[in-house]
Amino acid sequence: MPSGRIVEIVKGKKYQVIIEAGRNPKTGRRSSIKRTIYGRKTEAEKLCSDIIYELEHGTYIKPDKTTLAEYLRRWLKTYAINKAPSTYAGYKRIVESHIIPQLGRIELSKLQPMHIQEYYTNRLREGRRDKKGGLSAATVQRHHALLREALQHAVKWNLLYRNPADFTEPPTPEQPEIFPLEPEQLDALLEKAKGLRDEYLYIVAAYTGMREGELLSLTWNNVDLGKEPVCRVRQTVGYINGQGFVFRPTAKHKKARREIPLMEITVTALKQQKKMLAEEKLRNAKKYNKKSNLVFPDEYGNPLDPSAMTRRFKALAREAGFPQVRFHDLRHTHATMLLKAGIHPKIVQERLGHQTIGITMDTYTHVIKGLQKEAVEKMDEWLKNKKGHQMGTKEQNDRS
Structure with missing residues (x-):
């Protein structure tokens, strides 16, 4: 029968768990397991009892020397790569620019809640890459969500016996501020956009509530302008450094894959967009991407650069007198107008592609x-x- 004891190394902060695991059946020598834990004594006691239980039931996982950096890079390649392009790019940036420089050298099996808690504190104080202060609570919360998700897979894959991120207290961010436009403000913005190449993109965004990646990956075969006009949301696109534009099926959840009935103003904008693209195709025939079927490409039929598009929108919003409004706020504008018009929140949820009605209500x-x-x-x-x-x-x- 295995037995264990706990040795206090630093009072109230650091303990060593020593498990006498009996004799090795091959060598006859006594074997022991030693694990150091940073945290409270109750955590050390739990670790001790957990290891003894696993030894008794044959489920004990012998720690290897894999570092957190090695594990996270493997996790990115085997799991996170299947996320939406923008999500994967964000994950990779957080892992490479923040988590690995701070925690990467720690062996995965030795990662403790205190290490992670100290990481959150450090990022809040000095996490900016320009060295001019810390990250926001909302950003650190995203770091926590990523780390917790990655470590939960380590538990599932029998690399860890518990998730250390579950025992931390990440900062609580304030509700993110949104800036929906009133109908007359939207009219003023769209009036300013008249004649611009992105004019019809802005109209479709404001009157469908589609996400940026959904709009920029929309293809004509998923647009029906007949008697019952609809847009079918089937994919998303993002730009990843080193890979370029990456198209993937809508990956957030099943609700994101949806059909959006179109208003008359949207139908008119899409017809005008189709006419504009036909003219560009003739004008740029030699350089035009003949395989393109995108609804909102650049002037040569290639995917539209999302960063450049959002910069153009910000410039337009400032000129129209709404400097705080972002492209994503057109989605918020759409939802707000629907709710104020008395449309049931369940319908709003379905149009936006929210996973639950609770997300719609909270937002x-x-x-x-x-x-x-x-x-x-x-x-x-x-x-x-x-x-x-x-x-x-x-x-x-x-x-x-």
């Missing part, structure tokens, strides 16, 4: 609160009218 809390206030006012008015009607009926009965 647009400001609109929901306003609608609740409006509902209360309407209910008050209805009750007043009802009581007035009842009073009038009573008076008539009294006279008779």
Whole structure:
């Protein structure tokens, strides 16, 4: 029967767990397992009991020398590569620019919650690459989500017995601020966009709520401008350094793969876009990508550079008097207009491709609160009218 003991190395902070695992059946020598843990004594006691349990049930995993850096790079290649292009690029940037420089040398089996907690603190203080301060709580929260997901796979793949990120306390970010436009503000913005090459892209974005990657990867075979016009969202695109433009099936979740019925203004914009592309194809015939079927390509039929497009939009928004508005806020504008028009949140969720209605409700809390206030006012008015009607009926009965 294996037995264990705990030795305190640094009071209240560092412990060594020593497990007597019995005799080696081949050599006859006594074998022991030693693990150092940074944290509370209760964590050391749990580790001790966990190892003993695993030894007794034959599930103990002998730690190897794989470092966190080696594991994360392997995880990126075998798992994260299947994510949406922009998600994968973001993961790789976080891993290579932040996590590996700070934690990469630690052996995976020796990674402790305290290491990760110290990493969060460090990034909040001095995480910016320009050395001018720390990262935001929201950014560090994303680092935590990535690290927790990667380490959870290590548990599933029997490389770890528990996920150390589960025992940390990442910073709590404030609700990200969004800047939806009012209908008249959207009209002003689109008026400024008239004559610009991206004009019809902005209209479709504002009146479908599609994500940037979904719009820039949309193909004409997924657009139906007939009696019941729809856009079918089937893929996304992102630009990854070293790989260029990467197209992948919509990868967020099943709800993201959807059909979006189109409004008349959107149908008109798409017809104008098709006409513009036909003219460009003739004008740039020699250099035009004849295989292109993209709805929103560049002037040569190639994928549109998302960074350049968002820069053009920011310049337009500033000129229109809305300097804080981003391209993604056209999506928020669409959702806000639908909710204010009395469209059920479930329908809004389906148009946006949110995984759950809870995400929709949480994102647009400001609109929901306003609608609740409006509902209360309407209910008050209805009750007043009802009581007035009842009073009038009573008076008539009294006279008779």
